[in-house]
Amino acid sequence: MKESGPARMREIDRYDGGVGWIAYPEERMGRASHAVVGENGGVWVLDPVDADGVDALLSEYGDLAGVVVLLDRHKRDAAAIARRHDVSVYVPDWMSGVASELDAPIERVHVDLGDSGFGIHKLIDNPLWQEAALYGEHDGTLVVPEALGTVEYFTAGDATLGVHPALRLKPPRTLRRFTPERLLVGHGEGVLQDAAKEISDALDRSRRSAPRLYAQTARSMLLG
Secondary structure, three states, X not given: OOOOOOOOOEEEEEEOOEEEEEOOXXXXXXXXXXXXXXXXXXXXXXXXXXXXXXXXXXXXXXXXXXXEOOEOOOOOOHHHHHHHHOOOEEEEOOOOOOHHHOOOOEEEEOOEOOOOOEEEEEEEEEOOEEEEEEEEOOOOEEEEOOOEEOOHHHOOOOOOOEEOHXXXXXXXXXXXXXXXXXXEEOEOOOEOOOHHHHHHHHHHOOOOOHHHHHHHHXXXXXXX
């Protein structure tokens, strides 16, 4: 599911206000990282997996303002990139067990991510899973690090976007509050057109397509 060692970065999700990359394009987990540009400039790096070429890619968009952790399990290489660029790692103020494990300066965030125009919104908060979504009304970008994804084990049949397998029976319907132009996810390539409709469709079919997804995933695991 997850690769390690020398990374062979592949760029994804490029648009005027941001870009993404998958450090290990061949892994089944499809861990995706992103950088978004704030309303007043400055680059914010989200849940990053480091790789050769990342700094050059980020420099196309400006100087780093900070690194953000949106999922408690996505500490990834946030601290290493923050130290390299002499910036802080930003963590939601309600998220526990993350800041103490990051070897970098920490800033706690309630909602507003500095003056970036992006807000950090609580999506899931329980003892097993803490996840925030990042949304910028100024450019219509929504980032969902785990609850939604586009890789194979999130999607059933010919769907391009799906709810995480563990959330299929109780999907995070609070995502309907957002009306994004584009969606960036933590696993797979983003949805750069008709994102709001794609999200609504994914939530609507989450339960009824769950058996098909579970069968599809089991078959894939058995056949390798």
